[in-house]
Amino acid sequence: MTAVLHVDVDEFVAAVEVLRRPELKGKPVVVGGRGDPSKRGVISTANYEARRYGLHSGMPLRTALRKCPGAVFLPVDREAYEHASRDVMEVLRAITDALEVWGWDEAFVETNDQPEVVARAIQSAVSNKTGLSCSVGIGDNKLQAKIASGFAKPAGIYRLTAREWPEVMGGRRTEELWGIGRKSARKLSELGIDKVSELAAADEERLSLSFGPRTGPWLVALGRGVDHSRVSSVPRRARSRSLELTFDEDVEDPHVISAEVTRMTSRLAEHSMSSDRPVSSVTVKIRFAPFVTRTRIRRLPEPSIEVEAILEAAIVALGRFELDRPVRLVGVKVDFG
Incomplete structure (x- = not known):
């Protein structure tokens, strides 16, 4: 199996x-x-x-x-972490063909062999090759395995399958499920759903009214430990890319803020061009002192890799702010379309 x-x-x-x-x-x-x-x-x-x-x-x-x-x-030191990550993923690729990488430090593996044996082999190989330790979660699907690895930390192995799910997860709060954040958990709580067991028993139609026709049934499936997504070796492509800068001291000069937005947007636009990934929208983030964050978005008339078009969108987005207070952070995000 x-x-x-x-x-x-x-x-x-x-x-x-x-x-x-x-x-x-x-x-x-x-x-x-x-x-x-x-x-x-x-x-x-x-x-x-x-x-x-x-x-x-x-x-x-x-x-x-x-x-x-x-x-x-x-x-x-991003370069050092990326190098170490490549070493870890090379170890995993040598063990299995079904590998789905999720960032520097985590990945899903699919196996038809004894999972505990494979998990121990992975831990040993990663340690021997890189000197790093890893925790391994085992499940029937990605949802269960992801949660299980949290229980395995540090450097352990934990199994969480459909058999163990009700006992292990039933009494836990919904925000402990992979995929449910604080906002969704609060919304569920307003509906009288606080625990995973309550979510598993919830009426799909009722949740669909509050969360939408796709999200409602999906949430119930999470509560039951069900996840039909497959482990895919196709590289994941980020849907967006962003940069941000926290100033050492609050900045009040709009020209300094504009210069940083231009600098970051230019870097992001160059990445868009070099990777041939058209940008569909640009979001500028400003964090005012003491800690108030606002965002403004500008959609391009059509997706583009042209630096000038992307810069223009960023300047328009920035122009929608009233820079009448000290600024502690500025950021730019581009969404690929």
């Missing part, structure tokens, strides 16, 4: 940094921004030692320093 495995490298970014600097082993390590907690920036990842102090992804670096003065702060 076919089984699906979800392989998740433990604390990937921090673990790569510790491999590069063995003297950091056992110390709280934080990776984020330029690695300077006196400057603005947020945590990209923190290792398990740092998490014991309450540090987590998205936390401001300054807050992290207050919570854990002894932490080691390091800048983000």
